[in-house]
Amino acid sequence: MENTAFRNFLGDRGLKLTKERIAILKEVFSFHGHFEPEHLYFRMKEGGSKASRASVYRTLSLLVESGLVEKVTRTEKGTVYEHTYGHRHHDHMICGVCGKIIEFYSEKLENLQKEICASNGFDGVSHTLEIRGSCQRCRKKRR
Amino acid sequence: MENTAFRNFLGDRGLKLTKERIAILKEVFSFHGHFEPEHLYFRMKEGGSKASRASVYRTLSLLVESGLVEKVTRTEKGTVYEHTYGHRHHDHMICGVCGKIIEFYSEKLENLQKEICASNGFDGVSHTLEIRGSCQRCRKKRR
C-alpha cells in the first residue's frame, strides 16, 4: 500500500509523518489520472483539509522523490503529475486540439531505450515519450 | 536558407518582415545547440540589437509555428529551444548529474511512433523522447 511505502521513505530520511503529508498522500491517491498541484490544493480545501499550498508543493516533491508520483509533463500552465505506485510505467499522447491525454505502454519502446543507451554509454534510468498530434474525435470534428 | 523559409512563412500568413524579426532569426541561427529565451534576449542586447523581450518571445512562437525552431524541453527555469531547420529531428538523453544533453536519432523510434499512433487512432505530428540517467563520465567519477 502506498501509505506504507511513503511511511518507509520518510523514516529512511529522518522525516516526519505529519497530518498534512498524510492528507495530501491520501488525496493524491484518492483518484486516478492526471492532476496539477493547484487543483489538488483547491480540491483539498473544498474537502475541508487545511493543508497549505506550500505543503502541497513540498509534499509533492517528496512523493516524486519517493517514486510514488511522477511528473508527467510541463505545460504553459504548470506541471502535470500522476501517481504511479502500483501502476506500470507508460507514456502519453497529447491532443493539441482538445488537450486529451492518451496513455500507452510499448514493450518495444522499453527495449529501444536500453538499446539506445547501450550504444551511447549512457545509463538510462527513466524516459518520457510524448507524442503530440490530434486525436480521432478532433480530426472528425474538423470537417 | 532559413531566411527564405521564414520570409515565406510570414508572407503566407500576411505577417510583416520587420527588423526585429530578422535580427532574432539571425541570432537564433548564429549558433548551434540549445538556448533559452532569456539568454537569447540578453545575448542580443549585448550584441547591440534593440529587440525587446516581448518581441523575442513573440518571434520565438512564430519560429516554432513555422517549424524552424522546436521546443526541446521545459525545465524549472523555463523553456529550452533549438533551431531545427536543416537538421534532422532527434531526441535527447539528459544526464541528471552534470546536466549534459546528448542528442540521438533512432529510425526505429520514428517507426515506432507511427505504429503506436496507428493502433490508437491518433494522428501523431511530432514527439519528444527524453531519456534521463547518467552519462559515462559522471558514472566514472562516482567511484
Added chain:
DNA sequence: CGTTTAATTGATATTCAATCTCAATTTCAG
C-alpha cells in the same frame, strides 16, 4: 507521560518566466 529538539507548517512575500496593454511606430500594398 513530560521534555527537548529538530523538523514542519502556513501566511505571506518574493521570484521569475511569460504574457498583456496600448500608444507610438513601422511595414507594405496600392
Added chain:
DNA sequence: CTGAAATTGAGATTGAATATCAATTAAACG
C-alpha cells in the same frame, strides 16, 4: 507617398513555484 493594419517596446500583470520565519508539532528519550 499614403493609409490601414500589423508590430513594437516599456512597463504592468499574471501565475506557478519557491523562500522566509515565527509558531507549531512529531517523536526519540528518559
